[in-house]
Amino acid sequence: MKKILGIVSSARRLGNCEIMVKEVFRGLDEPCELHLLRLTDFRIDPCQGCYHCLFKDGHCVIEDDHATVLEAIASADAVILAAPAYFLGAHSALKRFLDRGLCLYGSVDRLWGKPAVGVAVAGIPGMEGSTLLGIQNFLKLILADIRQTQVVYGALPGEIFLDDGNRSIARSLAQRLFDPTVSRVDPCCSLCGGDTFRFLGRDRVRCMLCSNSGSIYMHSDGTTGVRMEAADHQLFLTRQDVINHRNWLIGMKQRFIDLRKDLKPITIDYLKDGHWIKPCSMGHSTDCNKDDQA
Ligand SMILES: Cc1cc2nc3c(=O)[nH]c(=O)nc-3n(C[C@H](O)[C@H](O)[C@H](O)COP(=O)(O)O)c2cc1C
Incomplete structure (x- = not known):
């Protein structure tokens, strides 16, 4: 039976992130086991930038809970992640874990290509800021295969399911988790599917997910497209x-x-x-x- 890891990046018990992760799990078609990890319960200290882990198979000199979280991710078959918008960005627990990311290079083979879906929960429609990008960055940097990510809105605990729209989103995320076909919504980065760009001047943009650059253009019907060019240093389109x-x-x-x-x-x-x-x-x-x- 497949082992699904649900990562909840909110301290609020039975909050929107927790119930969203559980709802996505309920929508899976095949029987699976759900293991849960509340990221905010784990002590994760700042990286000291000593590079020790790069030379020691990912072993970090800091004695905290980072290795426990990493092991939970590495031993899962797939990941469901939910994090709330906190002050226009994803909850800092995600970033605290990612900042210790040099350790991940010791587990590339166990991490690479795990199917994953992610949900950003924001209290006010349109006020999610960079939360979805934070979710996508997290999934990309744990080397997962991002199948779908989505923003949903709801402030009070349980509010996301006051109507059925977000239950349908949860169901769609569940369907996508083990569906290998890639469906992308344009305009997006043609290389990684990212949908957040930084404008570099004139028509040039950079994808904030894979770090490649490209140019935006307009189709004859007035819709926009993005033409991307792969660079030497990109995050991470291939295992290589x-x-x-x-x-x-x-x-x-x-x-x-x-x-x-x-x-x-x-x-x-x-x-x-x-x-x-x-x-x-x-x-x-x-x-x-x-x-x-x-
Ligand atoms: C400290 C704090 C900051 C928040 N900042 C934002 C924000 O910038 N934008 C927004 O739309 N919602 C914001 N919210 C609302 C939460 O994203 C929302 O309540 C969400 O449902 C919380 O998820 P949870 O129930 O899993 O904790 C904030 C909530 C808190 C407690």
């Missing part, structure tokens, strides 16, 4: 892209060793500038200037 990016990151160590003598005088020049305000939790008073000068 992932390996190439990992190797590029690994190469950074040698680059740092080669450039260290030139870099050090640049950074050291800024050592004494300014007064650092430190958190009380570090055992400092709010006026830490004396510590700084010590």
Whole structure:
């Protein structure tokens, strides 16, 4: 029986994200097991940027819950993700996990190509900001095969199912999870299906999901299209892209060793500038200037 991992990126018990994940699961045609992970329950500390994990099969020096979450994703057959809009973006629990993403390169084979669907839940119609992109970024960077993502609206816990429209969306997401046919809604990135672009000037745009650039144009019927060009550095259209990016990151160590003598005088020049305000939790008073000068 297939193991489905439902990732709920909201602390609110029986909130809209939780019931959406469960509703999508209910819509699956084949019998599956649902395992649930409330991302906000897990302690995930900031990446220290030491690159240790890149050289140690993804093993991170930080002792927290990151490895538990990663293992839950790696051992699932498919993923259903839901996250709320918090201040115009996806809940930060998604980003906290992603910021430790260098560890993921140790599990490429177990992660690559897992079918996944995602839902952004926003309280106010039109006020989701970048939440859907946050969901898509999360799924892309856990190396999943994104089958469909969707925004739904509802503020109070349960409100998304006050009418049946969002239950139909849940059903459609469930159908798409194990359906390998790709259906994209234009205009979108022809390379990855992303639908969020940054305007670079004139007709040039960059896809915020795969990082490739292209140009927008208008069809004779007045609708717009996007013509994309694959670049050397893209996230991640093929498994080889992932390996190439990992190797590029690994190469950074040698680059740092080669450039260290030139870099050090640049950074050291800024050592004494300014007064650092430190958190009380570090055992400092709010006026830490004396510590700084010590
Ligand atoms: C701190 C906070 C910030 C929010 N920011 C937004 C927002 O920027 N845009 C929006 O449409 N809804 C916003 N909402 C509403 C939630 O997205 C909405 O209530 C959603 O249903 C919560 O999902 P949950 O029930 O799974 O927690 C916010 C809610 C909270 C608590």
